[in-house]
Amino acid sequence: MVQRYFTQTFGVVAAIIEKEGKILMVKEVKEIAKDLWNHPAGWIDVGENPIEAVKREVKEETGYDFTPTGIIGIYSFYKKHLKEDYNITPHAIKIVFAGTIVEEGRTELAEDVSENKWFSPKEIYKMDKNTLRDIDIKQILKDYLSGKNYPLELITQITSE
Numbered sequence: 001m002v003q004r005y006f007t008q009t010f011g012v013v014a015a016i017i018e019k020e021g022k023i024l025m026v027k028e029v030k031e032i033a034k035d036l037w038n039h040p041a042g043w044i045d046v047g048e049n050p051i052e053a054v055k056r057e058v059k060e061e062t063g064y065d066f067t068p069t070g071i072i073g074i075y076s077f078y079k080k081h082l083k084e085d086y087n088i089t090p091h092a093i094k095i096v097f098a099g100t101i102v103e104e105g106r107t108e109l110a111e112d113v114s115e116n117k118w119f120s121p122k123e124i125y126k127m128d129k130n131t132l133r134d135i136d137i138k139q140i141l142k143d144y145l146s147g148k149n150y151p152l153e154l155i156t157q158i159t160s161e
Helices: 050-062 082-086 121-126 136-145
Strands: 010-019 022-028 041-043 065-078 091-102 113-119
Touching: 010 050, 010 065, 010 136, 022 050, 022 121, 041 050, 050 065, 050 091, 050 113, 065 136, 091 136, 113 121, 121 136
Parallel strands: 010 091
Antiparallel strands: 010 022, 010 041, 022 113, 065 091
């Protein structure tokens, strides 16, 4: 596992996956987010294309193959409330994708996720800090439901040799 540092801004990808009006969420087991619901999300590895990163994260956390169809938004999320409990102040730049999954051929969940569950938007909006990992999920869901959808071409991967 790659060591993660919260001493500077870092890149995260996430996915909103909808089926029959419900949103797929994952329950985390890591100490900082133990038993809290999140959308499938995770860090972009150094050198990794964000589109490939979201496919990887969704596969790891849900077991499903994910096909991104658009970008809901790019969010700057600064968690200053963690300073008191964990002595960190993470600041993520989060690229959130909409997309579809293939339910056949599902694989096992990653060890940092205990379960997946489909929630209605109303159920997610009722969640608080005791059940929802991050409050930004509510804003992202509102943006998704309002129809925000930008082309994947918004992301250009450039690698310098």
